Amino acid sequence: MVSDENVGDVGRLGERGPADHRTRLQLLDEAESHFRHYGYTKTTVADLARAIDVSPAYVYRFFDSKQAIGEAVCAKTLGQICSSLQAIEAEPLSASERLRRIYRTMVARGLELYFSERRLHDIVVAAIDGHWGSVRGYLDNLQALVRRIVVAGRESGEFERKTPLDDLCAAIFCTLKPFGHPILLEQTDRDTLQADAEQVANLVLRSLAP
């Protein structure tokens, strides 16, 4: 799931130099591969420099710190989940069905990351803990997506229009947390999580009935 080049628009905090510089891309590929195999904590900037045959000082021409490299890899990982969620909007579905798919896709992609790419999942956990910008970017995109779907559902007459939009969207966003937060994904049984996501989507949709 990490071959896709779409990193969304989740920022490039602490990155330097032209984004398309060959060394920068090489570094990111190498970082992703190191983080996936050895974990973020055990990988050093020196390891990455050695892997692409440059000096650590040269690495710092592109990234402020190891965290900036971690941020970039995390942004890519979250950007891919974000793309899966945003793709729901392009499908010919009702607003209700789109909202339902948000819950379903979030659980599916979250579990995929946890079970298949545990060390990337761990980077996301560290990113949340450390308030990295990549997480904020992801959450902003998710909130905007939910809002667009709710607005579309109101316009088409599928959803009620009485509740203030901000309050409603904030509430829906909260109900998504148990299915998107990596720590809660870790702590909940897989089958329960999928069943719960369906039931919460149903509850939210009942609350949205005009």
Add this chain to the structure above:
Amino acid sequence: MVSDENVGDVGRLGERGPADHRTRLQLLDEAESHFRHYGYTKTTVADLARAIDVSPAYVYRFFDSKQAIGEAVCAKTLGQICSSLQAIEAEPLSASERLRRIYRTMVARGLELYFSERRLHDIVVAAIDGHWGSVRGYLDNLQALVRRIVVAGRESGEFERKTPLDDLCAAIFCTLKPFGHPILLEQTDRDTLQADAEQVANLVLRSLAP
């Protein structure tokens, strides 16, 4: 908040000997005080034994392990939160208002623990991570409470009766997670958390309208 002796019915896993034995109670008081001051990790069974002037071997007559002592302190902490939540049922309120208070009380007590008793909060985090029985007991009590309120609301005609009760209760329980899970409490701004709890309660109550 930890002076209340009500530990609810959240189990006594790994505990030995008569529950009311004076040494056992002394040990628990000392453990709570040590955990609150030095943290669970930094406290040893030898520290506790020394504090009440007995041998470590004597401590093991009452508790299997340090974790069993941690369990008992955690059970007491969670038991107190549980009692606050269960007290809502005794008040002369509508089912809707009771449900709303569950969200509000959960946030209030969770934040109180986090801001005033950080080290007890940390024990709860460790307890969730380690699948301690005290957490399961608390969650079971909470689920039962939510179910009783929903059933009462259905009987009084306040809530719709079409949705299968199990599905509905599972969904409501999930919507409480962002307000009860200690890690999410840590990661969310205090004011946002309180406002979000109100909005999620409103959303759930709209979904319950007959």
